[in-house]
Amino acid sequence: MEKAIVVYFSCTGTTAKKAELLAELLKTKARRLQAKIPYTQADLTWQNATSRANQEQEDGTSRPEFVPLELPKFETLFLGYPTWWGLPPRLIETFLESLDLTGKRVVLFTTSGSSTPEKGLAELKHHFPQVEFGPVKRVNNATATELATWIKTLK
Template identity: 40%
Template sequence: MSDKKILVAYFSCTGVTARAAQKLAEAAQADLYEIKPEQPYTQADLNWSNKKSRSSLEMNDPTSRPAISGKVENMEQYDTVFVGFPIWWYVAPTIINTFLESYDFSGKTVIPFATSGGSGLGETANGLRASCAVKFAPGKMLNGVLTNEVLQQWLNGLLL
């Protein structure tokens, strides 16, 4: 990679995004940080077909900012921050906005990555830019079997 300091921060409820984040952190020789909600999500909270579930209520309110438990130590040391999440309602969960609004990303590059059972990144990055007005590099869906070769190709293309 390079001499730049890299962080892979991720939010995961079912472990799918966590596995992708771990593989990405290994390939990028990056530090890993889990974005944990102050109030963990239950299966009932994640029931997207229930309009009154916690995740449905959060995603239907663009101002929703679920609280995060913990902080990244020494965020200022990182040059590049990958931010990973599952796609919810075709965009990033609002806890990602909470994360982006919690730090000063000036001078850093933010690179989204996501996992999804069926949808792509779409306009996700545009929705995140409102929470973090810095340089965003092109994001990527990290679904399925992730080989080190596939991740290295993407990382090399980003010119980190």
């Protein structure tokens, strides 16, 4: 059983870079969560009210499918994603619903141009009251030293 694993969702590469760095610090492998139907640039255009991402985020019951992941047994899941409209992408909820998180801890890290991560954490806690969520961290400009310090505070 691995002490910690890193899973991330990233469309532009920003979250991926931080996930890879975090995995390196945790001495594990970063695993990419991918949508079964990949997002195009048009899907992510927030200025277009009918874009796929806008439609999904506005529909709290939306559950985009993901490509299945082979995950080892773990104690703590570090889960990374971009913040969309103040919340995690709905794909994150689909992923969490697929896991048995009994006795596990989920630590969230996010990237965002302007949103703080607390609203997303509150939303996930509301939908998954049985899950023990650790603190959430916005990691846009976090250095390796800052991430290592954050990891130490979680133990």
